[in-house]
Amino acid sequence: MKAIALISGGLDSALAAKVIAKQGINVVGINFITPFSPIDKIRRSFNLRKFFDNLGIDIMSVNIFDESLEMIRNPKFGLGSNLNPCIDCHILMLKKAKGLLERLEASFVITGEVLGQRPMSQHRHALELIERKSGLQGLLLRPLSAKLLDETIPEKEGWVKRSELFDFSGRSRSPQFALAKELGIKDYQTPAGGCLLTDAGFSLRMKDLLKHNLKALNNNEIEILKFGRHFRLGDQIKLVVGRNQEENEKLLKLARNRDYLFEPQGIPGPVALGRGRFDNKELVNLACRIVSRYSDSQYGEPVKINLRKKGLGFLGAKEFSCLALDDKTLENLRVRKAQK
């Protein structure tokens, strides 16, 4: 008997997979990768594969970038406190898992969901909706809350012993920590809030992108949202300013043909990436003044900005000498709220 476990990288999905593996079921973990996967240093340094190796569970990664972009364009079941369409997201991942059942010769799917743990996607109605919409009726087992939910086919058929499943509910994490201890699971990631769509700052930048570049939504646009200072200079015109050397280098890497690159000359300062048509002097001057603002120049001192256009139609370097933009104008241009 084989089961597919959805693996988020958090403790709950690891517990659910281990509880079922302990009953002699061959569990294969699937870690779905989306453009919104968390990027903080702690989570980046966590080695998911090694962690599951230690639990004796094989995992595979499945990229769902395109489907995630489609989902964020058009979520059907609403959003959480930020731009997180958690119900749609669960349905998407479970539909994908359902599609893998035959290929992996697995009979059912496991998740680490806990009844009542998350306000949007883990109350009873949401769990039922997710099961129904994913097409996995009766074949979706949530081992950590199974005793509080309807019996599933794996339990009815005796593939899994219901008596060895759990009745966890609510937001307290104590039962999970106790179970981890009992199962000898160590070095797990501390509970995290979810993907980047649950982050308020990222969500604001994403909303701005959806409003202005809905058709052009792609992974490059989303990568750029993950760092830097973002300024909206026009409907299709945006400037992103690096905050440190690492971000400057990332911007240079992510620049596409026809993007503009602004850099102060003869004085330390950021790289800025301009996307859109900087086709008039006022706009170019505005961008240069923003870049000057973040250079090491004294306020009021003119700064030379080197401007390049990347790729086809390369115009060569140009120099603009300009004064740093004042803070009030700067703040009005900053992407910090859903702009009307």
Ligand code: SF4
């Ligand atoms: S937090 Fe992000 S990854 Fe997790 S279910 Fe919600 S939208 Fe999906």
